[in-house]
Structures are given as structure tokens and as C-alpha cells.
Amino acid sequence: MIETIWFLFVVLMLVTYVVLDGFDLGAGILHLLIGRTEDERRTVLRTIGPVWDGNEVWLIAGGGTLYFAFPRLYASGFSGFYLPLTIVLWLLILRGVGIEFRMHIASIVWRGLFDGFFALSSALLAVFYGAALANVLRGVPLQPDGDFFEPLWTNWRVGPQPGILDWYTVIGGLTALLALAVHGSTWVALKTRGDVNVRARRLTLACSPVLAALTAMSLIATVYVRPAVLDNYRVHWLLLVIPVTVVIALAAIPRMIKRGRERDAFISSAVFLGAMLAGAAAALYPVVLPASGDAAWNMTIFNAAAGRHALSVGLIWWTGGMLLAIAYVVFVYRTFRGKVSAAAQTLY
Amino acid sequence: MTQALLVHRLQFGFTLTFHYLFPQLTMGLAPLIVVLKTLALTRKNEHYNDAARFWARIFSINFTLGVVTGIPMEFQFGTNWARFSKLTGGVIGQPLVMEGVFSFFLESAFLGLFVFGEQRLSRWGHWWAGVAVFLGSWISGFFIIVTNAWMQHPVAYTHLSNGGYDVANFWGLLLNPWGLIQYAHNMCGALVTGAFAMAATGAYYLLDGSFREHAQIFLRVGVVAGVMASVAQVFPTGDVQGRYVARHQPVTTAAMEGLFRTETGAPVVILGQPDAENQRIDNPIIVNRALSFLIYGTPTAEVKGLNEFPRDEWPTDIPLLYFSYHIMAGLGTLFVLVMGAAAGLLWRGRLFESRWMLWALMLAVPFPYIANTAGWMTAELGRQPWLVYGLLRTTSGSSQLVHAGNGLFTLLGFMGLYGLLAILFLFLVFHELARGPEPAR
Numbered sequence: 001m002i003e004t005i006w007f008l009f010v011v012l013m014l015v016t017y018v019v020l021d022g023f024d025l026g027a028g029i030l031h032l033l034i035g036r037t038e039d040e041r042r043t044v045l046r047t048i049g050p051v052w053d054g055n056e057v058w059l060i061a062g063g064g065t066l067y068f069a070f071p072r073l074y075a076s077g078f079s080g081f082y083l084p085l086t087i088v089l090w091l092l093i094l095r096g097v098g099i100e101f102r103m104h105i106a107s108i109v110w111r112g113l114f115d116g117f118f119a120l121s122s123a124l125l126a127v128f129y130g131a132a133l134a135n136v137l138r139g140v141p142l143q144p145d146g147d148f149f150e151p152l153w154t155n156w157r158v159g160p161q162p163g164i165l166d167w168y169t170v171i172g173g174l175t176a177l178l179a180l181a182v183h184g185s186t187w188v189a190l191k192t193r194g195d196v197n198v199r200a201r202r203l204t205l206a207c208s209p210v211l212a213a214l215t216a217m218s219l220i221a222t223v224y225v226r227p228a229v230l231d232n233y234r235v236h237w238l239l240l241v242i243p244v245t246v247v248i249a250l251a252a253i254p255r256m257i258k259r260g261r262e263r264d265a266f267i268s269s270a271v272f273l274g275a276m277l278a279g280a281a282a283a284l285y286p287v288v289l290p291a292s293g294d295a296a297w298n299m300t301i302f303n304a305a306a307g308r309h310a311l312s313v314g315l316i317w318w319t320g321g322m323l324l325a326i327a328y329v330v331f332v333y334r335t336f337r338g339k340v341s342a343a344a345q346t347l348y
Numbered sequence: 349m350t351q352a353l354l355v356h357r358l359q360f361g362f363t364l365t366f367h368y369l370f371p372q373l374t375m376g377l378a379p380l381i382v383v384l385k386t387l388a389l390t391r392k393n394e395h396y397n398d399a400a401r402f403w404a405r406i407f408s409i410n411f412t413l414g415v416v417t418g419i420p421m422e423f424q425f426g427t428n429w430a431r432f433s434k435l436t437g438g439v440i441g442q443p444l445v446m447e448g449v450f451s452f453f454l455e456s457a458f459l460g461l462f463v464f465g466e467q468r469l470s471r472w473g474h475w476w477a478g479v480a481v482f483l484g485s486w487i488s489g490f491f492i493i494v495t496n497a498w499m500q501h502p503v504a505y506t507h508l509s510n511g512g513y514d515v516a517n518f519w520g521l522l523l524n525p526w527g528l529i530q531y532a533h534n535m536c537g538a539l540v541t542g543a544f545a546m547a548a549t550g551a552y553y554l555l556d557g558s559f560r561e562h563a564q565i566f567l568r569v570g571v572v573a574g575v576m577a578s579v580a581q582v583f584p585t586g587d588v589q590g591r592y593v594a595r596h597q598p599v600t601t602a603a604m605e606g607l608f609r610t611e612t613g614a615p616v617v618i619l620g621q622p623d624a625e626n627q628r629i630d631n632p633i634i635v636n637r638a639l640s641f642l643i644y645g646t647p648t649a650e651v652k653g654l655n656e657f658p659r660d661e662w663p664t665d666i667p668l669l670y671f672s673y674h675i676m677a678g679l680g681t682l683f684v685l686v687m688g689a690a691a692g693l694l695w696r697g698r699l700f701e702s703r704w705m706l707w708a709l710m711l712a713v714p715f716p717y718i719a720n721t722a723g724w725m726t727a728e729l730g731r732q733p734w735l736v737y738g739l740l741r742t743t744s745g746s747s748q749l750v751h752a753g754n755g756l757f758t759l760l761g762f763m764g765l766y767g768l769l770a771i772l773f774l775f776l777v778f779h780e781l782a783r784g785p786e787p788a789r
Contacts, residue, residue, distance in 0.1 A: 050460035053415060057456050061448030063422060068445045071437020071512065078426025078433075079747035085427055086758040089420045090765055096416040097772065100408070104776050147430070149749035306438030307506070307514025314442065321449030328457035335461060335468060 002311050003301040004286070006069035009318065011281045013062035018129075018277060019183075019270045020055040020329075024048040026184015028095065028122025029177070032115060034188055034199045038108075041115065045099060046340045047191035051332060052099060056092070061325075065318070069311060072146055073288050073304040080140055080148040081132065084164045088128050095121035123177060130176025134169035134218075137280060138162065138225050142291035146299055158225050160292060168225050175218045178211040179276070182253060183269045190262040193339055201257050204265065208254040215250060215276075219243075222283075226290065229283035239282050245275040355755035356428045356746045359762060361728075363420050365721055366766050370414035372720050375489050375535065376542020377407050378482035383569055385478045389471060394787065395561045400478070401466075402562070402785035403546070407481075408463050409776050413769060415456075420762070428755070432735050432745035435512040439505055440495045442515060443522070447491035455484025489538070490531055497527030499736050500727065501596055513739075529592055530727070533585035536577050537723060540683055541716040543574030547690070548713040549781065551706040562785040564700055567690075567709075571699070575691040578683035586680060587642070593730070594643045597737065599657040600730035603666045604673040605639055607653045614639040614651035622670045627654070664732040664742075672725035679719035686712055 027034075027048050035041030067074040078085055098118030102111055138158060141148045153163035165173075182204055189200040222229055233239050249272035256265035284290070288304055291297035305311065381403050388396035422444060425433045458480035466474050498505075504520030505513045515521055547570030553563035594601040602608075606617050608627040616639045620632035637647035644651075654662060663669050690709060693699040699706075731737055735745040 050464045054453065054456035054460065056415075056419075057448060057452040060419060060422060060452060061445060064441065064445035064448045067422070067425065067433065067437050068441025071441060072434050074426045074437060074441075075430035075432075075434035075747075078423060079428070079430035079750055082427050082747070082750045082754060083758070085423060086420075086761070089423055090761060092419055093416040093765060093769070096412055097769065100412040101772060101776060104409070105779060147749050306441065307508050307512065309506070310438035310442060310515040313515060313518040314445075317446060318449065321446065325449060325453040328453050332457045332460060335465060 002308070002315075003069075003305045005315065006065075006305070006311060007281075007285065007288070007301045010062065010066050010069060011278065013058055013065055015274045015277050017055070017058035017062050018273050020058055021052070022180045022183045022273055023187035023266075024052040024055055024184070025122045025126055026180040026182065027188050028099075028118050028184070029126060029181045030184055030188070030200075030203055032119050033203060034185070034196055036195075038111065040196050041111075043192055043196050043340060044188055045102070047188055049099070050336050053096075054329065054332060056096075068314065069306055070288065070301065070304040071306050073299055076142070076146045076148065076299060076304075077136075077289055080150055081135070081164065082149065083152050084128055084132065088125065088132075091121040091125045091128070094118075095125065126177045126180040127173035129173075130179075131165060131169040131173040133176070133277075133280060134172025134222075135162075135164060136289060137172075137222055137229065137284070138166075138168055139290035139292035141293060142289065142297045142299065144297055146297075146303075162292060168221050171214065171218050171221055175211070175214040178207055178214055179273060182207045182211050183266075183273060186253065186257070186262065186266040186269045189257065190266045191339055193341075201262075204257045205254050208250075212250055215246070228290075228295075232282055232285060242275050242279040242282060246272060246279060249275060351752040352750065352755055353743060353746050355752050355759055356750075357742070359755060359759040360424055360428060362759065363417065363424065363762055363766070365724075366770075367414065367417040367421055368720065368724060369717060370410045370417065371485070371489070372538045372541045372717070373410045373545060374407055374414055375485045375538035376540070377403055377410075377545070378478075378485045378542075379539070380542050380546055380569055380573055381407065382475075382478050382482050383573075384565070385475045387565075387569075389475060395565060395785075398785040398787055399562050399565050402780075404463055405780055406545075406777065408459065409773065409780070411459060413773055417766070417769070428747055428750065429735075429745050430747035430750075432740065435740065436498075436736060437512075438508075439502075439513045439515050439521065440498050442518075443491040443494040443498075447488050447495075451484050451488035451491065454480055455488065458484065486535065489535060490527075493531045493534055494522055494524060494527045496727070497524045497530055499734075500530070500731055501526035502736050502739055526592065526596070529585070529589045533581065533589045534723075536581040536585050537716070537720045539573060539577035540581055541720060543570045543577055543687075544683075544709075544713055544716045546570035547574055548710045551709040552781070553784070554700060555703065555706050555710065559784045567699060568694065571687060571690045571694050571709075574683075574687040578680070578687045582680050582684060586677075591643055594651075597730060598652050599654065599661055600663060600669075601643070602652060602654045602657070603663045603669050604726060604730060605651075606670050607639070607651060609653040609655050610650060611653065612640070612650045613637040613648050614653075616642065617674075619674075622667050624666050660733065662733075663730055665729050669726060669729040669732075672722045672729060676719050676722040676726055679715050679722070683712075683716065683719070 027044055031041055031044040035044045094117045098114045098121060102114035102118070105111075135150070140150060141161060151163050153165040154161055156163070156166045158166050158168050185200045185204040185207065189197055189204060192200065249268045252268035253265050253272065256262070256268055286300045286302065287298045288301055289299040291299075381400050384396050384400040384403065387393070388400060458477045461469065462474065462477040462481050465477065469477060498521065501524060503524050503526075504515060504517040506516045508514050546566045550563040550566030550570060553559045554567070590601075605614075606620065606622040606629050607614055613636065615634040615636045617629055618633045618635060620629040620634075623630050640649040640651055641647045643649065686708060690699060690705055693702050693705055733741055733743070735742045
């Protein structure tokens with residue numbers, strides 16, 4: 001029971017991370033396309049400048065919560081995904097430096113360099129996140145003691161000795177890239193005026209059908225690669241609400257943009273991301289890391305959880321801390337609400 | 349030690365040492381920025397606001413690097429130290445999440461407001477944003493020290509049937525006496541770095557003949573904070589921590605001091621090289637009976653030497669541990685002298701004209717970084733051969749399936765990337781120094 005509560009908490013934090021950091025990753029993926037001039041690029045960066053770092057805290061806090069509540073999963077998953085996770089760390093470093101150091105020096109070359117860092121790392125991070133989730137859904141070569149190690153790629157097939165990248169996880173990575181690009185473009189549209197706004201809307205409309213195709217492809221591929229993902233849905237019919245939500249939200253994004261309802265487009269995109277992740281979590285539960293070999297070696301929330309006492313005290317401070325965190329987030333987003341204007345701030 | 353274990357240790361040591369160059373400055377500067385903002389409000393002098401804004405820029409460069417080099421620390425618990433994480437996650441995962449939940453959200457939210465929101469907030473609102481950043485950075489330090497303290501001195505835990513550990517007492521874990529002492533000592537160290545950085549910047553501007561008013565503010569705030577912090581660093585916090593280590597990790601104290609054999613009336617070795625093979629100190633300069641006095645308050649007390657302990661419980665790198673400790677303690681003493689002299693001159697109103705003192709303050713700026721690094725090396729090398737003292741050996745904590753080739757690949761990658769960060773950092777800091785404190789635009 002308490003394991004299920006912590007499973008929900010971890011999922012909730014990861015969803016929050018993807019929805020919040022997702023829009024600034026998306027803005028990073030697209031900012032060279034949306035912003036043609038220095039002023040326009042700064043406008044795009046200004047929409048995420050005061051919040052991106054706080055958004056990333058959800059990754060740190062979510063990762064920490066995973067470590068605390070499911071130490072075996074954290075240990076096994078992080079050491080098994082050693083290479084891609086380290087590369088993710090390098091990309092996070094490049095990206096943080098890209099956005100924060102850019103503003104300090106007013107030189108075309110300097111800013112061009114950091115724009116490049118920022119765009120490249122944002123795009124690759126999205127691909128890696130998608131591939132990571134696909135790895136978990138597909139299953140990893142877990143040994144009986146709960147450890148594994150995956151090379152970056154083997155033969156690109158979904159077999160008993162898979163790599164981080166194979167045809168299935170690459171589809172997952174591309175889906176994430178497009179999903180975050182759409183998410184970011186709706187955010188930029190919501191927060192800007194003028195040419196930047198127009199280009200952001202156009203990019204939303206251009207990317208949405210591609211995203212829809214990739215989403216359909218990845219869902220079909222997932223069922224093909226691991227038919228067991230349908231088990232929970234067969235037992236609990238109510239869960240079908242999730243895929244229905246995915247479809248409705250995805251369809252709503254371009255419709256809302258066409259009607260000029262930017263806020264609703266952004267919310268639709270957030271709901272789409274949340275529902276995709278919730279759908280994955282519902283397909284996995286109570287497994288958290290499936291074994292590609294013997295299903296008896298699956299890592300579940302029960303055999304991965306920390307001690308009882310730790311988990312129960314944790315409920316108290318975690319809830320309190322989350323309420324505080326939500327209060328800060330609301331406060332910051334309220335302070336920086338509305339569309340950014342060209343001359344409001346000196347930085348970025 | 350296998351090659352893989354060596355690579356895991358090197359990578360964690362390297363990334364952690366590099367990481368802590370930045371938080372020690374941000375934790376040290378944050379309260380000083382609050383002091384500047386407070387003076388701006390009470391003295392109605394815009395120079396203080398310019399000064400605060402200048403330091404907020406330096407702070408945010410350091411904060412960015414602290415954040416991006418800090419995420420790898422949390423991740424590496426899982427990637428490189430999987431067996432350790434598996435067993436201890438339920439205990440030390442607790443303070444690690446609390447750091448994220450109680451500190452990082454606060455810090456990141458209000459740093460954005462502090463840096464970007466000056467025009468959007470009232471004067472007091474901006475002051476509060478500064479206070480929140482200060483609290484966030486100090487809370488973060490606390491939870492990390494609690495994590496480390498459990499590894500140094502595990503308390504409040506029970507054994508699980510699968511070999512892991514569970515928390516037995518939440519408040520016992522958070523209020524681990526080792527952690528409270530270490531926190532006080534560590535935060536004094538951060539303040540020393542912050543104060544020296546501020547004073548050195550003031551000294552540089554005065555010697556350079558630029559930004560005179562701001563320079564005097566930097567020197568006044570930096571020197572007053574510096575003399576208080578560097579004294580508190582030695583006494584009481586350093587003294588109490590030293591005695592606590594001697595009580596709970598006596599073999600560590602013996603190795604730190606280079607005390608190979610038990611002695612009554614043990615001396616303090618001021619200088620000299622430990623010869624671990626022949627178990628003696630070469631070229632020693634010693635103060636007789638001082639160690640017995642420092643630890644037990646009486647010059648004739650018996651202090652246990654390394655010979656009392658089985659070899660497999662000796663710290664694994666005794667010469668490095670010995671030098672780390674001596675560098676930390678030696679520099680800590682020098683800081684008291686330098687800041688004491690500067691404070692005396694400030695008190696008499698002669699500091700701003702004493703060019704030799706300004707030169708000394710300016711050139712002193714790297715040394716607090718060295719002392720803080722050496723202090724942490726003392727703590728971490730002194731903990732060896734244990735990962736969790738007395739419970740889990742370092743040799744049984746690393747990820748077993750990550751072999752040396754993959755470890756070296758990422759270690760080299762980190763070294764290259766961090767080298768690039770170091771160059772960018774120095775370039776930007778010098779650029780900001782040249783730009784200097786300026787009025788709001």
C-alpha cells in the first residue's frame with residue numbers, strides 16, 4: 001500500500017518535471033527557428049529565463065524521491081543506464097551554461113556559440129528522455145540479483161541483449177523530441193507577441209501532425225514489443241480514460257492554436273504529456289523495471305522499496321515540502337505572468 | 349583496489365571537489381548580500397544596492413555552475429555507487445530529497461526573483477527575495493552535511509532483512525551531533541571564502557583606483573565578516589570537531605596527526621613528512637604535549653597511535669590525509685592573522701591607505717578555496733576505508749557491472765567538460781570584475 005503511494009508520488013513528480021521543464025526544453029529546441037534576430041532570440045529566452053532552473057529542480061527532487069523510496073530501482077537503473085545517464089548529465093551542464101552564460105557578454109560570436117550549445121543540448125536531452133522511457137517499457141536485461149548493464153547500442157534490435165538505442169527506443173526518442181517541441185512552441189506562443197508569436201504558432205501547427213503520427217507509431221510499437229503493457233488495461237477498464245485523454249488532448253493542440261486560444265493549447269499539450277506518462281505508468285504498475293528475460297526477475301515497487309519506517313515518516317515531510325514547493329512555483333509564475341515585452345528586463 | 353574502484357573513486361572525488369568550489373562561495377556570499385541589501389535600506393545609500401547587484405551577478409555565475417555540477421553528484425550515487433545506494437537509500441535518500449524539496453525550490457524560485465525581479469518587487473520585497481536565497485543555500489548545505497554525517501557517524505538506523513538500512517528515528521538522523529558540529533564548521537568555512545572574495549575585490553579596486561566607494565563597502569563588510577568567520581572556524585567549531593573526531597574515529601586522528609605510536613603527552617607535528625613505510629615523521633617540527641592538551645585538555649593525556657589499530661582499519665591514503673589536514677589547519681590559522689590585522693587597520697581607519705595590507709588581501713583569495721577543499725579531503729580520506737563508518741567498506745559500495753573502461757570514459761569526459769567550465773568561469777568573472785558595480789539601468 002505505502003509502496004503504491006510512493007509510486008504515485010514519483011510518477012507525479014516526473015510528470016511535473018516533464019510538463020514544466022518540457023516547455024523550456026521545447027523552447028530550447030526551437031528557439032533558433034522561432035527567433036531570427038538577436039532581439040527575437042532574447043525574447044524567446046526571456047519567456048523561460050526566470051523559471052527554467054526551478055523547473056529542473058523537479059528532476060533533482062524526483063530523482064531524489066526515487067532514490068529514497070525505491071533504492072534498489074535507483075541503484076539498478078542508474079548503474080545499468082550508466083552511459084546514457086552520464087551523457088544526460090553532460091547535456092544538462094551544457095544547457096544550463098548555454099542559457100545562463102549567454103547573457104553576460106554582448107558579442108555575436110559568444111551568443112552564437114551558446115545558442116548552439118543550448119539548442120543542441122535541449123534537442124538531445126528530449127531524445128534521451130524519450131529513449132530512456134522506451135527502455136523501461138521495453139525491459140532491460142536484469143539479472144537475478146537485480147543488476148544489469150546496457151551498452152549504448154548493440155544490433156539495433158529488440159532482443160535478449162538490447163542496447164540503449166534500438167529501432168524501438170529511437171521511435172520513443174523522436175516522439176519525445178516532437179512532443180517537447182510542440183509543448184515549447186505553445187509556451188512561446190502563449191508568452192510572446194508579434195513575429196515571434198506568429199512563428200511559434202506556425203511551428204505548433206507544422207509539428208502537430210508529425211507528433212500525432214509518431215505517437216501512434218510508438219503506441220503500436222510498444223504493444224508489439226511488450227504485449228504485457230495491455231494487461232492492466234484489460235483488468236481495469238477505467239484506465240482506458242488515459243489513452244482517450246491522450247487522443248483528445250493531442251487533437252486539441254492545433255485546434256486551440258487556430259482559434260487563437262494559446263493558453264488552452266498549452267494546457268492541452270501539458271495534458272497530452274501528462275497522460276502519455278500516466279499511461280506508461282499504468283501499463284507498468286506494479287513493475288518498475290521489467291526484465292527482458294525471465295518475468296520473475298522484474299523489479300517491482302515491492303522488491304525495490306526502502307524500509308517501512310523511512311517510507312512512513314517520509315510521507316509527512318514530503319507532503320509538507322511539496323505544498324511549500326507548489327506555493328513557490330505559483331508565486332514565481334504569478335510574478336512573471338503575462339506576455340514578455342521587449343524592454344522589460346535587462347538580462348538575457 | 350581494483351582498477352574499476354579506483355576510477356569510481358577518482359570520478360566522485362574529482363567531480364565533488366570541482367563542484368564544491370562554487371557552493372562554498374554562494375553560501376558564503378548569500379548572507380553578505382543580505383547585509384548589503386539591509387544597509388541599502390537602512391542607510392538609504394544607493395551604493396549599497398549597486399554593490400548588492402554586483403555580487404548578485406557574481407553569485408548567479410557561481411550558482412549556475414553549482415547547480416549544473418551538483419546534479420551529477422546526486423546521479424553518481426546511483427550510477428557509480430549502486431551497491432552503496434541499494435543498502436542505504438532509505439536512510440540517506442531522506443536528507444537528499446529534503447534538500448531538493450526544502451531548499452532547491454526555495455532557492456531557485458527566489459534567485460530568479462532576486463536577479464530578474466528588482467523592478468517588479470518593492471524594496472522590501474527584493475530584500476525578502478535575498479533572504480530567501482540565503483536561507484535556501486544554507487538549508488541545502490545542512491541536508492548535505494546530514495547526509496555526509498551519517499556516512500561519517502551512522503546513527504538512528506536499523507538493519508533490514510535484505511542487508512539494507514532503515515531509519516529508526518527521523519529526528520535522530522537529522523540532528524546527528526556529528527552533523528551539527530560539521531555544519532557549523534563547514535558554514536564558517538564558506539563564510540571565510542565569501543568574505544575573502546569580497547574583501548579581495550574591494551582591495552583590487554582600491555589598488556586599481558576604480559570604484560572607490562564600492563570598494564570601501566566591500567572591504568568593510570568583507571573584513572568584518574572575515575574576522576568573525578575565521579576566528580569561529582578555528583574556535584570553537586574546529587576545536588570541537590577535532591575532539592569529536594578523536595573520540596569517534598581515533599584511528600583517523602592518529603593518521604591526520606601522523607601519530608604512528610601511542611604516546612602520553614603526544615606532540616602536535618607542525619611540519620614534516622609522514623613516512624608510512626618506516627612509521628615515522630621526517631624533518632619534524634613539533635610542539636611537545638600540544639596534541640594531548642588539544643584533545644583532552646591536559647598535556648599528559650595518552651593519545652592512541654596507529655599501532656593500536658588493525659591495519660585494515662587504517663585510512664587508505666595516510667600521507668594525503670596528513671597533508672590535507674595540515675594544509676587546512678595551517679591556512680585556517682593564517683586567515684585569523686590576516687583578517688585580524690586587516691580588522692585592526694579598519695578599526696583605526698587606516699585600512700584603505702595600507703597598500704601592503706590591500707595587496708595581501710587581494711592575493712589571499714585562492715587560499716580559502718584550498719583550505720575548504722583540504723578540509724573536505726580530510727573528512728573524506730579520514731573516513732576510509734569505510735563508505736559508511738564501521739558498516740560498509742568502500743570496496744563493497746561501487747557499481748559492479750560498470751567496468752573500468754566505461755568509468756574512465758566518463759571520468760575523462762567530465763575532466764574535459766569541467767576544464768571548459770573552468771575557463772568560461774574565470775573569463776566571465778574577470779569580465780564582471782572589469783565591468784564592476786554599476787547603477788541600475
